[in-house]
Amino acid sequence: MSDLWLPGAERLSIGNTAPTDGGPAKAIAHITWDRNATKAKPQDLVPYANLRSYFSGGGKGLAPHILWDPFTGRMVQFFPANSRSLCLRDVSGGTRTNRAGSVVLQIEALFFPYCRVGGKTYESLVDTPLKGWDDLHAWVASWGVASSWPMGKPTSFTGKRDERIWRMRSGWYAHAHVPENDHTDPGTWPDFTVNTKKPAFETFPGASWFTMGRKSPVVARMHDRLVAVGCNRYQSSANKDVIGSGDKASYEAWQRKLGFTGSAATWPPGKTSWDELKVPKV
Numbered sequence: 001m002s003d004l005w006l007p008g009a010e011r012l013s014i015g016n017t018a019p020t021d022g023g024p025a026k027a028i029a030h031i032t033w034d035r036n037a038t039k040a041k042p043q044d045l046v047p048y049a050n051l052r053s054y055f056s057g058g059g060k061g062l063a064p065h066i067l068w069d070p071f072t073g074r075m076v077q078f079f080p081a082n083s084r085s086l087c088l089r090d091v092s093g094g095t096r097t098n099r100a101g102s103v104v105l106q107i108e109a110l111f112f113p114y115c116r117v118g119g120k121t122y123e124s125l126v127d128t129p130l131k132g133w134d135d136l137h138a139w140v141a142s143w144g145v146a147s148s149w150p151m152g153k154p155t156s157f158t159g160k161r162d163e164r165i166w167r168m169r170s171g172w173y174a175h176a177h178v179p180e181n182d183h184t185d186p187g188t189w190p191d192f193t194v195n196t197k198k199p200a201f202e203t204f205p206g207a208s209w210f211t212m213g214r215k216s217p218v219v220a221r222m223h224d225r226l227v228a229v230g231c232n233r234y235q236s237s238a239n240k241d242v243i244g245s246g247d248k249a250s251y252e253a254w255q256r257k258l259g260f261t262g263s264a265a266t267w268p269p270g271k272t273s274w275d276e277l278k279v280p281k282v
Contacts, residue, residue: 002142004082006066008135009075014060017083024170025144026101030087030108031125031186037114042121048110052076062086064106071117073131081105081143091180103143109186124188133190134197146171147192157184202279210268214243217282225277226250231257
């Protein structure tokens with residue numbers, strides 16, 4: 001069973017839950033767009049804490065499921081996945097926009113065009129670091145939301161609405177796609193294949209990288225791993241971030257341990273043995 005609350009997100013239930021109506025599972029992409037900036041006059045991004053307080057306080061009546069900060073990866077969830085949230089305009093007698101699916105997961109990205117963060121200006125959401133997107137997308141998909149855009153992936157602030165598609169198709173919808181609404185956000189949205197997570201281990205830097213005297217924190221991590229796998233041929237741990245004779249002897253012991261022989265077991269390291277050593281990412 002999928003998690004009602006996004007793992008890793010802050011859980012800040014604001015109550016006022018209500019069931020959805022059933023039908024194709026949907027996710028709705030929004031941006032907060034709480035300031036109007038331009039390329040000529042960018043403005044500082046509104047602090048995450050301000051929006052968190054707004055949606056859990058005076059703005060409860062407009063709260064999404066998730067507020068996502070793509071610059072830091074912080075997320076807070078206000079409604080469980082099986083409840084409707086309240087971001088969308090819902091006209092009496094029409095499609096119940098906030099409930100029109102088995103789930104209707106609404107994501108508000110903390111962003112507006114030409115926002116400024118750390119002195120840098122960001123024109124579109126996809127220009128940001130998109131931290132946390134991997135986990136957020138995986139959680140949405142776990143609720144049966146298709147990784148597709150039935151009305152087309154948003155690439156500009158242009159509305160496109162087709163209630164027939166809305167009623168029939170699972171997937172992601174821009175706020176600009178939702179019937180009864182007139183907003184044109186989010187403008188852009190990350191690809192479903194975007195991976196913002198750093199690899200757990202250092203990638204092989206190439207044999208020519210392993211020159212005597214090179215200083216790098218990667219060398220220190222390699223040193224520690226060679227010791228951990230029982231191939232310690234070091235005379236000392238001093239200056240362990242600098243490649244020296246102890247690294248050469250220890251790494252050759254590691255290659256022999258893996259079954260390499262002859263010239264294949266000699267310095268410098270090769271990609272196969274490096275990948276097997278699993279040197280933690282710096």
